[in-house]
Amino acid sequence: MNTKQSFAIKGDICFCKMKDQWTTMKNAYAVCETGISQGVFAQLPEQYAHFPVYDFTGKLIIPGLVDLHMHAPQYAFRGMGMDLELMDWLGQQTFPEEAKYADLSYADKAYTIFADNIKHSATSHACLFATQHRAATELLMDRMEQTGMISFVGKVNMDREAPDNLRESSAEASAQETLRWLYEIAGKYQRTKPILTPRFIPSCTPELLAKLQIIQQEYKLPVQSHLSENTGEIAFVHELCPDARFYGDAYDAYGLFGRQHPKEHTYPAIMAHCVHSTEEEIKLLRDNGVFVAHCPASNTNLSSGIAPIRRYLENHMHVGLGSDIAGGHTESILRAVCDAVQVSKLYWRLVDNGAVPLTFCEAFYLATKGGGAFFGSVGSLERGYDFSAVVLDDSSLRHPFALTIPQRLERAAYSALDAYGICAKFVSGTLLFDRTHSK
């Protein structure tokens, strides 16, 4: 498992090199050489003639999708009890469930289901929040490594504003557990990496953020957190951090908000949501190269609002999609693509008629190259990209006239085909499963 192989896959190929343009080829070959895409060809070139070919003729082939934001321990209650706003939902639904991960046998049961389902989804790359429990976080990393997917996993840090059974006892204890976690997993995985994960400003004391800053600089870790999701949350941040000019500033003060100094390269940061970011916050998101994880289903389910994604794209900011399990109700990033289009239409109609709705193609770009850039050259079948691909069998979606490949993909996404029609997945040059040829 997890070795980078050489092969070609044949089918009806569809991906986006640019935000607003499809690249499609029917009955074509996508070639992978030791894990790296060699590009897409109408005929298999001579130099690859000795590669094994997986024949998916008639099926759709797309790049693996990228999920920039999800909470693995919340998968157990996805799609249930969604009648609450963020802060109540955290207190009544999320925290009680996350507390269970102190029990490793429960964590094993839940994370095994999670990992098996996400393995069989259309997602190839994901950024995951675990809980604050070190042992359960390591167990999640074991399970993710076994899937063959590429993921960043974060042990959560939280030392305030949470129930006793979920709050770490002090900033020092939280930092120490983080260091022990990093020590224990060092060198252990090929495809699973750590990411620093302060839950969000309300959960982290300044003392903890200061300690995380030191760890971040020492270990050169990327950072993931939440930003400007909900108006109640934002008001709470202002109360807790009277010195912060805006929500993001409270992270930036501790170097946890992407690039601090323009000339100094650091690992990037992902901030989920950014629904209510102010002008100043947007500027800092852009200047610091922060990745916005747009989570349209979650922002709808928790009544948070609609993020101004058109604005972010016009500002040339990094934007990817997140399922935000379990504020979002499904791990399907194809669904997130549709959701991103749909909420952008409501945003245009109800909030700002200067914000042109996203097209399906643009939203698909966000789900592939947009979020993929966080991982490097990921999210495309262009030459030089890390080779990840998903094969969709859309033959069950019958139609009375011929469709183009983008039409088929759009229909597949809007029809939730990925809930049952994924027949194979390759990640970083490794076959994860192939239901077509194993029958």
Place this chain on the structure above:
Amino acid sequence: MNTKQSFAIKGDICFCKMKDQWTTMKNAYAVCETGISQGVFAQLPEQYAHFPVYDFTGKLIIPGLVDLHMHAPQYAFRGMGMDLELMDWLGQQTFPEEAKYADLSYADKAYTIFADNIKHSATSHACLFATQHRAATELLMDRMEQTGMISFVGKVNMDREAPDNLRESSAEASAQETLRWLYEIAGKYQRTKPILTPRFIPSCTPELLAKLQIIQQEYKLPVQSHLSENTGEIAFVHELCPDARFYGDAYDAYGLFGRQHPKEHTYPAIMAHCVHSTEEEIKLLRDNGVFVAHCPASNTNLSSGIAPIRRYLENHMHVGLGSDIAGGHTESILRAVCDAVQVSKLYWRLVDNGAVPLTFCEAFYLATKGGGAFFGSVGSLERGYDFSAVVLDDSSLRHPFALTIPQRLERAAYSALDAYGICAKFVSGTLLFDRTHSK
């Protein structure tokens, strides 16, 4: 086929007698006697002991769902090319496709796919627009009758503001074709009924509406049409009908808007959308007992807006759900339930924070008894209701802790389980299919 039988089905039963309350029973029996529900029982009562029992132990059993608004000829392009607003979408996407139904062989191909898919959906009762083509409308009615579902099907009337190949040549021609249609199908079907279907005000001259009024009164037909969907459409109606006080008034002037006189019983009307209805229009909708077909996916996809459903419920109006294929992208009414909840949250956040979001239970009620009332005693497994039920196998949705039946149903809906997990359907006392026992 289509005979009303006596039997019981066993499983985990879930339905709503009231808008905000689940009725659930695990490992229970729903009993059907010659097509009529006898209620739900923990043990099979003695008097039904001789009935055959379909055993769906462990599976979810819900009432068949009701789709108050869909366009059968648009099914061919569902989930595709959704980057247009209503009036452009009609001109560029819808009308060219609908024109194809002049060709019966095309209609046969397309409607056969449509009927087969809708048969295997969770929908038991539906109100369908066909096209203006009489022969193709009759073919659709044949296909729907063969499914065993209960449906109203309408030959569309449109004599203005449409391309030449789709506009009927005159009001008289449209009325004559309608009469011929009614003559040809008279007494032909057990489960498929005609419904008068003026497309919408922009497509119908006053002359045509006057003729349809005469037909409606003569044949006592229910009426279906569109109302206040999109701001551009509404402006166009005001331009075309300067005498109408509001959009609905233009139907009401011809008796095509439900009950005209409070003491005189007539068949009801369904108006799809009602996104931008004015105070006066809402009052008339309520006073006339018009059914509002709430189509949240379509209103989002076509950037129309969000209908104020909480307001309608507080006004004790009739509200059901519609897929609005193909402004809506899927025939799934379970998806429409989730969409109704989701857009109500955005409405609360972005438009009116006095409009409490719908709960999942309330939206499920709309999808069952809410829309079912149009058909009579439909949409419940209570005693006396027309017996329709759908069996969902949610065993593929694994979870690490025990779930209640409503939690399972909510998860199934949000997880698009009905795209692949429907294992049996009964409509009005007839088994349509049973994948569990036919294996």
